[in-house]
Amino acid sequence: METKNLTCIGCPMGCALTVTYEPGNRDSVKVTGNTCKKGELYAIDEVTNPTRIVTGTIRVSNRKNLVASVKTASVIPKSKIFDVAHELMNISVEAPAKIGDVVVKDICGTGSDLVITRNVE
Amino acid sequence: MNTKIAIIGGGPAGLAAAVSAYDAGVKDLLILERDDKLGGILNQCIHNGFGLHTFKEELTGPEYAERFIEKVRERGIESLLKTIVVDISKETDGLVVTAMSAEKGMFEIHAQSVILAMGCRERPRGALNTPGYRPAGIYSAGTAQRYVNIEGKMPGKEVVILGSGDIGLIMARRMTLEGAHVKAVAELMPYSGGLKRNIVQCLDDFGIPLKLSTTVTDIKGKDRVESVTLSKVDAKNQPIPGTEEEIPCDTLLLSCGLLPENELSGMLGVELSPVTGGATVDESLETSVPGVFACGNVLHVHDLVDYVSGEASEAGKHAAEYVLKSTPGTSETPIRLETGNGVRYTVPSFVRPSRLEQLLTVRFRVGNVYKNPEICVYLGDKCLQRRKKQICAPGEMEQVIIKKTDIETMAPGETIRIAIETE
Structure with missing residues (x-):
């Protein structure tokens, strides 16, 4: 069994959660310290499959002093945040580009596409 | 030039106000924006989490x-970019806005109504009384955000952040993902003003320490920041000798609060609240100057852009009603809203019942963290509502909704009071 301390992000209460679990076994997760159901669900996800949307910027090859903003179109595993962040430094886009344009398909094997979030003229 | 409604600022408040004024029947509108594009601060807020209330999905800034620029475009609402407003004043039958741009020089716009939507500014270093020289490497968090997210420039590599407001937290993550080393976030108060979600996902995810009841007591370096000294503070926010910790770094970001930008409003003679720094408004978001409305962060600083858009839509609609004279003039004495225990301010500050539709929404902030409080609404001496909450915190705007029919039962001279009560 492993133990983790988390802060719930469900509301401003920010309950201090203590989670005990067997890695890889969703049914084994026990949560204490939560004051509502949201806390339990959050903690289970956080110890079994934590995910995040990653946002950042990439260079615009034909513009100076301007970057394009991007995001992963869906959540990716938390463990891949830095892989994606590093990959962004190697990517560029050509202007014009518009919101929703896919820059990289399946970035870093996350299954999520990298898309533009700000129109570049 | 002439217009029916001049909207000062093309950020989220100005855009939503313009769309709603147009939809309420005033097609002759003008948005004045000093940047080279519409959208305001949202353009540099590239993180996600916007729009959950308005669009039921998480968008980036x-x-x-x-989404709102598109609505403005669809309606053919006119906007002037790279145009800065330098004065607003009254004239016999309306208002005159003086603006400047490289293209047009200085010019006047005559309007029947003005919507103030200038947003807010970050509290600058000069307002913080931090000691030390004035070396390079000290930025407000929002300035750093613009460099990184729009221009693609990194302000530094070894970073300390003072203030744990949301922009500071967001920038801690942003700088980390861009390869900087964020050594600490120091917060003067014993709690963070930022959202829990940001503390977890911007600091905890990256192992960045949040040091509460801590402030900057020295900045070393003459040409460039070389180190920052952090000290613990006591209950009166005074640094405690002997708790100093010197952290080598090349950059200090400041995220120490936002101030509504009301220089123009002040010159126009709009009455301002000493608490919010924004205008005092009535139920229609009209200021003390007839025909002048305010919404968004220039009125009071919001946590969520969705609430800005909602408030601005109201202001736009009421400005249109003012222009179309669809609301009858009234000589009734407005009912004042009072702040009771724990409540720092309310928006609006007063209400004219005849102008209300069905419901009055009152937005407010508390001055401290309260666990298991009740939010109470008093009409005169009578307690109208009591709502239990698990928590109220200064960083989260609260609201209560009062029925017009209840307000109409009030005796002359009575006030509406919002208060926080704990057991």
């Missing part, structure tokens, strides 16, 4: 802005 620029995507949220684009």
Whole structure:
């Protein structure tokens, strides 16, 4: 069994959660310290499959002093945040580009596409 | 030039106000924006989490802005970019806005109504009394955000952040993902003013320490920041000798609060609240100057852009009603809203019942963290509502909704009071 301390992000209460679990076994997760159901669900996800949307910027090859903003179109595993962040430094886009344009398909094997979030003229 | 409604600022508040004024029947509108594009601060807020209330999905700032820019474009609402407003004043039958741009020089716009939507500014270093020289490497968090997210420039590599407001937290993550080393976030108060979600996902995810009841007591370096000294503070926010910790770094970001930008409003003679720094408004978001409305962060600083858009839509609609004279004039004495225990301010500050539709929404902030409080609404001496909450915190705007029919039962001279009560 492993133990983790988390802060719930469900509301401003920010309950201090203590989670005990067997890695890889969703049914084994026990949560204490939560004051509502949201806390339990959050903690289970956080110890079994934590995910995040990653946002950042990439260079615009034909513009100076301007970057394009991007995001992963869906959540990716938390463990891949830095892989994606590093990959962004190697990517560029050509202007014009518009919101929703896919820059990289399946970035870093996350299954999520990298898309533009700000129109570049 | 002439217009029916001049909207000062093309950020989220100005855009939503313009769309709603147009939809309420005033097609002759003009948005004045000093940047080279519409969208305001949202353009540099490239993180996600915007629009959950308005669009039922999580958007990044620029995507949220684009939704409203699109609405403005569809309606053919006119906007002037790279144009700065330098004065607003009254004239016999309306208002005159003086603006400047490289293209047009200085010019006047005659309007029947003005919507103030200038947003807010960050509290600058000069307002913080931090000691030390004035070396390079000290930025407000929002300035750093613009460099990184728009221009693609990194302000530094070894970073300390003072203030744990949301922009500071967001920038801690942003700088980390861009390869910087964020050594600490120091917060003067014993709690963070930022959202829990940001503390977890911007600091905890990256192992960045949040040091509460801590402030900057020295900045070393003459040409460039070389180190920052942090000290613990006591209950009166005074640094405690012997708790100093010197952290080598090349950059200090300041995220120490936002101030509504009301220089123009002040010159126009709009009455300002000493608590919010924004205008005092009535139920229609009209200021003390007839025909002048205010909304968004220039009125009071919001946590969520969705609430800005909602408030601005109201202001736009009421400005249109003012222009179309669809609301009858009234000589009734307005009912004042009072702040009771724990409540720092309310928006609006007063209400004219005849102008209300069905419901009055009152937004407010508390001055401290309260666990298990009750939010109470008093009409005169009578307690109308009591709502239990698990928590109220200064960083989260609260609201209560009061029925017009209840307000109409009030005796002359009575006030509406919002208070926090704990057991």
